[in-house]
Amino acid sequence: MKLSDYAKKAGISYRTAWRWWKQGNLTGYQLPSGTIIITSEAIEDNLKPDLIACIYARVSSAQNKDNLDRQAERL
Numbered sequence: 923m924k925l926s927d928y929a930k931k932a933g934i935s936y937r938t939a940w941r942w943w944k945q946g947n948l949t950g951y952q953l954p955s956g957t958i959i960i961t962s963e964a965i966e967d968n969l970k971p972d973l974i975a976c977i978y979a980r981v982s983s984a985q986n987k988d989n990l991d992r993q994a995e996r997l
Contacts, residue, residue, distance in 0.1 A: 925950070925958040 923931075928948070929939035942948045943958055950960040979993035 923960050923962075925960055928960045 925939050925943060925948075926936050929936045932939065939948070940958070943950060943960070948960055950958055952958050977994065977997045979990055979997060981987065981990045981993075
């Protein structure tokens, strides 16, 4: 897979993918034309999703604190 395709699939910029390749964090090779090819082992290892969720609830004043608890429970 080309480095640009890998970057799109990983959700990162091409520049970040290129930097990772230069640092040795991605396994691949460079063709004589300059195209960087990332091997399939690197693709499977580096595209494991790290799922993070954040819940945010707020109310306009301390008088509505009961609403805050209900919002948090509902979320």
